[in-house]
Amino acid sequence: MPCRLLRVPAELTPDGLLTWLSGRKDPGNDISSSVRTILAAVKKHGDKALRDYTRKFDAPKLPARFQVPARDIKAALKGVPKADLDILREAIERVRDFHARQAEQSWFTTSPDGTVLGQMVRPVDRVGLYVPGGQGGETPLISSLIMNAVPAQVAGVTDIAVISPPRKDSTLNPYILATAALLGLTEIHRAGSAWGIAALAYGTKSIRPCDVIAGPGNIYVATAKAILVGEVGIDMIAGPSEITILADDSADPDALAADMLSQAEHDPLAASLCVTPSVALAERLRTSLATQLEKLPRRDLAARALKDWGGVLVVDSLEAGIDLVNRIAPEHLELAVDEPFALLGKIRNAGAIFLGHHCPEPVGDYFAGPNHVLPTLGTARFSSALSVQSFCKKSSIIATSKDYLMSHGDKIARLARLEGLEAHARSVEIRLEKNIK
Numbered sequence: 001m002p003c004r005l006l007r008v009p010a011e012l013t014p015d016g017l018l019t020w021l022s023g024r025k026d027p028g029n030d031i032s033s034s035v036r037t038i039l040a041a042v043k044k045h046g047d048k049a050l051r052d053y054t055r056k057f058d059a060p061k062l063p064a065r066f067q068v069p070a071r072d073i074k075a076a077l078k079g080v081p082k083a084d085l086d087i088l089r090e091a092i093e094r095v096r097d098f099h100a101r102q103a104e105q106s107w108f109t110t111s112p113d114g115t116v117l118g119q120m121v122r123p124v125d126r127v128g129l130y131v132p133g134g135q136g137g138e139t140p141l142i143s144s145l146i147m148n149a150v151p152a153q154v155a156g157v158t159d160i161a162v163i164s165p166p167r168k169d170s171t172l173n174p175y176i177l178a179t180a181a182l183l184g185l186t187e188i189h190r191a192g193s194a195w196g197i198a199a200l201a202y203g204t205k206s207i208r209p210c211d212v213i214a215g216p217g218n219i220y221v222a223t224a225k226a227i228l229v230g231e232v233g234i235d236m237i238a239g240p241s242e243i244t245i246l247a248d249d250s251a252d253p254d255a256l257a258a259d260m261l262s263q264a265e266h267d268p269l270a271a272s273l274c275v276t277p278s279v280a281l282a283e284r285l286r287t288s289l290a291t292q293l294e295k296l297p298r299r300d301l302a303a304r305a306l307k308d309w310g311g312v313l314v315v316d317s318l319e320a321g322i323d324l325v326n327r328i329a330p331e332h333l334e335l336a337v338d339e340p341f342a343l344l345g346k347i348r349n350a351g352a353i354f355l356g357h358h359c360p361e362p363v364g365d366y367f368a369g370p371n372h373v374l375p376t377l378g379t380a381r382f383s384s385a386l387s388v389q390s391f392c393k394k395s396s397i398i399a400t401s402k403d404y405l406m407s408h409g410d411k412i413a414r415l416a417r418l419e420g421l422e423a424h425a426r427s428v429e430i431r432l433e434k435n436i437k
Helices: 014-025 032-045 047-057 070-079 082-100 142-155 174-183 193-202 219-228 253-264 279-293 299-309 318-328 340-344 361-366 402-418 422-434
Strands: 004-007 107-110 116-123 126-130 159-164 187-190 212-214 242-247 271-276 310-314 332-336 352-355 392-399
Touching (some): 032 047, 032 193, 032 219, 047 193, 070 174, 126 193, 142 159, 142 174, 142 212, 159 174, 159 193, 174 187, 193 212, 193 219, 242 253, 242 318, 253 299, 253 332, 253 361, 271 279, 279 299, 279 310, 332 340, 332 361, 340 352, 352 361
Parallel strands (some): 004 310, 126 212, 159 187, 242 271, 242 332, 332 352
Antiparallel strands (some): 107 116, 116 392
């Protein structure tokens, strides 16, 4: 069978489950030294290093100019079938509508003594979006471009650069260009991997530096973003994809198997779990997994993921399943139960929650509207999906009056001296002593 069938907590305790899954955090292929070398080369040599890496690994005859000409972006709209463009437009509209509800406003409060306090919300100045080409540029992650660009635009960011690794002939997939055109994005560069991330962070003669970098990528991309945290903002340090399904006897095992495989085909480290109190459902699910796996184009990849990180976990009750789900804190959680809304309030930790038998995870990946950039590896315990706020910064506003200082200055000075900061105290007291207007 392609994955484990385990009873929790008999064959596997909850702690044992988490220990097992934590192995996905360190797959034993640390490349940080190589990535640091790449970052340093691009920081020092700029376009030359960027061009050398791109020609070596992606496009041997890459032209001198990284940026895709405007005419190529416009032409891509004619190279994509109208039916596909219509689907893309509708997906963009749905994602934009959802994220528009996240927009925050600046606010201010005033007090009788003239004090003004508030928070000013502003978009960052410039954002860089990374879009993987996928399998030599033939399976572009156009949904990721939508999911990253739309919240940045809703936040008010007007300066957005897109980078994507070119195909061998130096072109980008027309679907990437067409999607960018539909989004109104005009700055698109042919560069990938860690050197592309370095260009967005440090800037080169051809590519101006960015304040925030977002978008998924391979381990080189993820490692580069992790190293650059603190120099630029990033969306999140994303791990391999994962799904956990909480199911009861009302669920269809074939549908559950398809949902688990939808994650397993992503990556050898993808985790696909089903938690259920039904032994009968668990057995049927494992049979369906084996049957459906044989029909997948990415069969070998999905089989490896299921073998290493897949499991059907039998628990004593739905309540025990909920406790287990909250400990796992999965990226994607499906509630494939008869009354999903009755359980929703008990879910504390999950990146995105899909309710009912007619809401598989790909609905959220592509079309419903919520963002598909989600916390992985248990980080849903403390972090959230990519959002409009990911591309905003907030400044505190403070305006106090003379009356305010007269009333509270001695308290402020006392707190400062308790911390041994005499100059802090005197900066308040000098205004009181001199009676500054």
